[in-house]
Amino acid sequence: MTPPTPKRSTPSRRRRGLGIWAALFSTVFLLVLTAGLGLGLYGVHLDKVVRSKFEGKRWALPARVYARPLELYVGRPMTQDALVGELQRLKYRETADLGRAGSFNTDGDRVLIRTRPFRYWDGAESERLISVQIADGVITDMRSGGNGRDLALVRLDPALIASIYPTHNEDRVLLRRQQLPPLLVKTLLAVEDRSFYQHLGVDPRAILRAAFENLMAGRTVQGASTLTQQLVKNFYLTQERTLERKAKEAYMAVLLDHRYSKDEILTAYANEVYLGQDGSRAIHGFGLASRFYFDRDLDELSTPQVALLVAILKGPGEYNPRRHPDKATERRNLVIDLMAHHQVISAAEAEQAKSAPLGIKDGGAKPAGDYPSFIQLVRRQLQRDYREEDLRSEGLRIFTTLDPLIQTQTETAVQTRLPKLDAQRGYKRGTLETAAVVTSVSQGEVLALVGGRDTDYAGFNRALDAVRSVGSAIKPVVYLTALSQPERFSLLTPIADRPISLRIGGQLWQPKNYDRRTHGTVPLYRALAKSYNLATINLGLQVGVDHVADMLGRLGVVRPVKRVPAMLLGSVSLPPIELAQVYQTIAAGGFRAPLRAIREVLDAAGKPLNRYPLAVEPVVSSDAAYLTQWAMRKVVEQGTATWLNQKLPEDLQVAGKTGTTNDMRDSWFAGFSSDRVVVVWVGRDDNKPMGLTGSSGALRVWGDIMASIDNQSLRDAAPDSIELASACGSSEIPFSRGHAGVSNCGSQGGPDKAAPAEQEPKLAQGQTSEPSDPAPPRRERDEPRNVSPFMSDFYGN
The missing domain is CATH 1.10.3810.10 (Biosynthetic peptidoglycan transglycosylase-like)
Structure with a gap:
């Protein structure tokens, strides 16, 4: 049997097979080519991203933030210990060999210093050897250590207090x-x-x-x-x-x-x-x-x-x-x-x-250096005053207003006094919290800022963000509003301190004095000195609640204020920095300048950055400001702040006002000398009553601060338009020329008889009110959630 002949594939069948494989190969090739091309194009994109960000980030230099330079001159109050402490903060080495810049030694009442060269925004200071003699807490002689030439002024290089990236919340220590x-x-x-x-x-x-x-x-x-x-x-x-x-x-x-x-x-x-x-x-x-x-x-x-x-x-x-x-x-x-x-x-x-311990140090590389609360203010004001694109520049040098000596003294006062207040009330240590702001009167510069009793903490900053009722600390604004109308009011204008009942929306409002007593008719200045609620309400209703609210805005408050009579007793809630702005304007004689923490910002080439203009403007007459200051002195001399008379030196005249809110939830004292404004708040973060008034709480911290920092007494010199007159048994009552006449001094004002009762003050039609003691503010948690609108409007987000 013949075997079958194998079938041969025809040429057409082979061509069809090859065509299928060729098509498959082509498809795969195209897919691979397309994928490769896509991957390549994507790689080009990623390469561009890699290069742009890597080049920008690896050599980005943080901004260096400096404190104010210490200025030395003959006549400046300064102890030898304070000067040595400042040199040590600047990392100067104490050594007998003064051949290197940044060294010093002491020789009796003299301090010999080899300064460091430094370039400021207004020029350069060269290295030099100086001799500073100090006696009785004052610099008495300063001369060049090389040739003995007298020196008028020497600026020491400022302390580097932080390295930050201004546009985000980081700092770095960049290494090569x-x-x-x-x-x-x-x-x-x-x-x-x-x-x-x-x-x-x-x-x-x-x-x-x-x-x-x-x-x-x-x-x-x-x-x-x-x-x-x-x-x-x-x-x-x-x-x-x-x-x-x-x-x-x-x-x-x-x-x-x-x-x-x-x-x-x-x-x-x-x-x-x-x-x-x-x-x-x-x-x-x-x-x-x-x-x-x-x-x-x-x-x-x-x-x-x-x-x-x-x-x-x-x-x-x-x-x-x-x-x-x-x-x-x-x-x-x-x-x-x-x-x-x-x-x-x-x-x-x-x-x-x-076997070695971990070796962790508390407070190492503190947030934003040693002064985290102040640096928070610096960041906000950078965003307020400078363009964001300028702040992205590398190597910025930021010169601030921080005075390290005053900051240290303020922190010491807080850390020393708060435990005593805790113990006084029987609280567990750390229960009470605080905030403090120190500014210069003449320049409106923030010299020190404490955001809480833990001065190293960089979290919730109570000085900037704790919005609390200010209580009677608002009263000077009421009296300033009245004294701005000299044809109607003077320091001796009789004010009725008597009960008042107002029906508001069907509810009866009956404010009371803190001592639950009435005091008849009293002169205007005494009503403020004694912090009489009823007299303040009566006066505020006479001048008008709207006018008082407008005055708050002129003094620097930008938060919306509810225009109700309870505002006159402190239902306004402000952070300490904003209350400091109010008192700053009063202390500066009615001239308002936004408080600033930054003096100058230089780019890497040493050129100043353009900043938004900050205008100083007169917002209150100098007469009214002076008369209000005079009345606020009486708060210290004979009113609610007499404790200061035993705390402060006899020759230091100051003015201020206590503030206490409902159930003693908030304790305030705000006041000033001739060149320093200090505002202090004490309270609890959980907003519970603490049992401290303005005079038993914040006033004590304020007194500790003012007793330790360098400041000058209030001067008696009055504006030319102010005249002294004899009235009510005194020969030194200041009056604005053209002032309202004085018919008597009230039942407690002096030898004159009490004035007859005045007509019951009434509310304007449609005006509403709140309880005399303002309702407690919402609880401020230990995190910056409920941030003051002031901070967003005034200092940037």
């Missing part, structure tokens, strides 16, 4: 590659990326090793990200855990590795890596972390301290050495073992390092 200690670099690579100098941005072997370990464990136990990938994630990407994000991270890491050297990438990583949180401030970079955790520069760290910084990298929250010291120690010791395994250190060094 040569500033990274070899021990840190070796430890970092041994723990995080041993093949850093060999791979191309991603490490395939590490990926395979991690995949195997994770597969065997059934969960993620090991990561494979290189330092380059971690840098990409910190610089450009989110923290989401998706394959898409990981793929993008790997692609950008390869591009970054292709564009820049390993040392450039390592340096950027060391400055960018996230190492913890301090309130609202993120701790980025090993330089800042070293100061934050150990209060030391990076090159001064010991082996266990370096190991701890690298250990924290794995989880800054989980291994926070302040919150979780045991876990941090365990992780640190694991890093030390890895250091020994990879021969970064010896086994003996490792054992010694593991």
